[in-house]
Amino acid sequence: MSKFDSIRPYYDAEVNAAIRQIIDDPMLEAIMNFTFPNENPAHWKGLMRHTHSLRDFQINFIYPALMKVLEKSSDGLSTGGFEALEPNTAYLFISNHRDIILDTSLLNACLYEKGLVMTTSAIGDNLIKKPFLHILSRLNRNFAIRRGLTGRALFESSLLVSEYIHKSLLRENRSVWTAQREGRTKDGNDITQKGVLKMLTLAEEGQNPFGFFEKIRVVPVSISYEYDPTDILKMPELLAKSRDEKYVKSENEDFVNLLRGIMGTKKRIHIQVNGVLDEEIKEISQMDIPQSDKLTQLASLIDLKIWNGFKLWPSNYISYDLLHGKEEFASCYTKEEKEAFQKRLNEKVDTKNSELLKNFLSMYAYPIENSKKASAEMKKA
Known part of the structure; x- marks a missing residue:
């Protein structure tokens, strides 16, 4: 057993068996009938039964499903800044986070179209509690972040995730996507949590944990939706927060948000890549300040890059x-x-x-x- 088995995506050798577990699931049938409305289900099922890699699953099924979502629920996707990225190169993409599924899926679609390394992407385990969604997320190269932990359990979980991200970036040359904060931004104020950056350094050995950022290529990404398809669904939590009340999610709230995010009206969408922070990270690393202050500096820098890259719509x-x-x-x-x-x-x-x-x-x-x-x-x- 691998130490990462509890959080990792499937290996290619596991893909076909995983597909066969969900191939007759009504939810998969609904997604594929939406994606291939003119195809007999026997056609896509036959293709799936002969799929043996994550990349093939993503390109042949996830990508066309996403294109159909854009066609039906948006006025198109525009991009900028991808020319700063090089093929066969792993990047740590840190982005603002508005939609559960689309943020990372749209980025990966752009990376695929431009011949760049697609990501393994963080997803909260609260979003994949249904067996079908858990299998589908692993087929879509997601790794799980455990939510609701405290104390020692939180530290051990964070360390495991950090080790997995290090392995992906430095040993497997696999890009990684993570949000700048835990969970989606509900109020529109996109701010990088220092705790996310600290988690990334946990697996770095030696006296200089911040040195991890010098070994990798950090890329801030801005994702802008003209209309947020889940805007009204975010209101109860915002109201509770403004009244200093504890907000408790309803049983299927995450799932409803997930579906609304996919099919709700978005109008135009823009993804902006805001350069690679090589020189800036070197400057921060050389500052004679504590590790915590270096993380604060990096968080502020990522914020500025994301804010500056945001596409401002009429809305x-x-x-x-x-x-x-x-x-x-x-x-x-x-x-x-x-x-x-x-x-x-x-x-x-x-x-x-x-x-x-x-x-x-x-x-x-x-x-x-x-x-x-x-x-x-x-x-x-």
């Missing part, structure tokens, strides 16, 4: 103006775009509830606030 500008009762960005959207956004707002939110309305608008306005901060910092530099 962001409209929300900012509505929230602040101004027309500061009126030139950035049309009358029709504002009317369409307000129609969506009125359909989803009780606009007489000022707290709910403020939370909803803030979710879309925060990228403007953070973009302003990033611009101010860049000018100082």
